[in-house]
Amino acid sequence: MKIFQVERTLVATARISQLENRRLLVVKERGGGRQVAVDPVGCKPGDWVIAVGSSAAKDAAGHKDYPSDLTIVGIIDYWEETPPATPARVKEFA
Amino acid sequence: MQIHRVVRDLVTTRRLGTLQAKKLKVLVDAKGELDVAVDPIGCKPGDFVISIGYSAARIAAGDPRVTTDLTIGGIIDHWSEEEWRR
Numbered sequence: 001m002k003i004f005q006v007e008r009t010l011v012a013t014a015r016i017s018q019l020e021n022r023r024l025l026v027v028k029e030r031g032g033g034r035q036v037a038v039d040p041v042g043c044k045p046g047d048w049v050i051a052v053g054s055s056a057a058k059d060a061a062g063h064k065d066y067p068s069d070l071t072i073v074g075i076i077d078y079w080e081e082t083p084p085a086t087p088a089r090v091k092e093f094a
Numbered sequence: 095m096q097i098h099r100v101v102r103d104l105v106t107t108r109r110l111g112t113l114q115a116k117k118l119k120v121l122v123d124a125k126g127e128l129d130v131a132v133d134p135i136g137c138k139p140g141d142f143v144i145s146i147g148y149s150a151a152r153i154a155a156g157d158p159r160v161t162t163d164l165t166i167g168g169i170i171d172h173w174s175e176e177e178w179r180r
Contacts, residue, residue: 010144010170011170011171011172012144012167012168012169012170012171013168013169013171014135014168014169015135015144015167015168015169016134016135016154016156016165016166016167016168018153018154018156019154019167019168024095024144024168026097033124034097034124035095035096036095036096036097036144037095038095053148054148054149055148055149055150057148057150058149058150058153065153065158066150066153067146067150067151067153067154067165067167068095068146068150069095069146069147069148069149069150069151070095
């Protein structure tokens, strides 16, 4: 699982029927690029979330034939954005 | 899923049978890298789309036997070039 921050909802009216009417969100990985995730939880913009990828994403979105490669599985209660982990910081937490 | 923009059609007459007769599109991402995806919707060049990867791409193509690793899942209603490059 990876940690993402929710940016905004994504509206796509013309979509394949297998995607059903699930909510799609634009999420940004920590220090990385943007992706689109299925949201079965109900997140708000700004929420820090955890999301699963590859084949777990299909099950997480409802059933194993659902065509998702990234699905949000939980909203993180407390998360303060910190600089990327450096050896010194890792020692700090150890 | 990723956000891509449709560049143009891609025609490959001589192709593997497992690819069936699925329509293909050339897509570009925000970094300018090209990718080819199955298009079950019928997108136009310039459309911003959501593309589905990994094994979910095979389901999205309408038949899990289709050998694709990228399929267009939907056309984004509102998306701008500036938002994309940000």
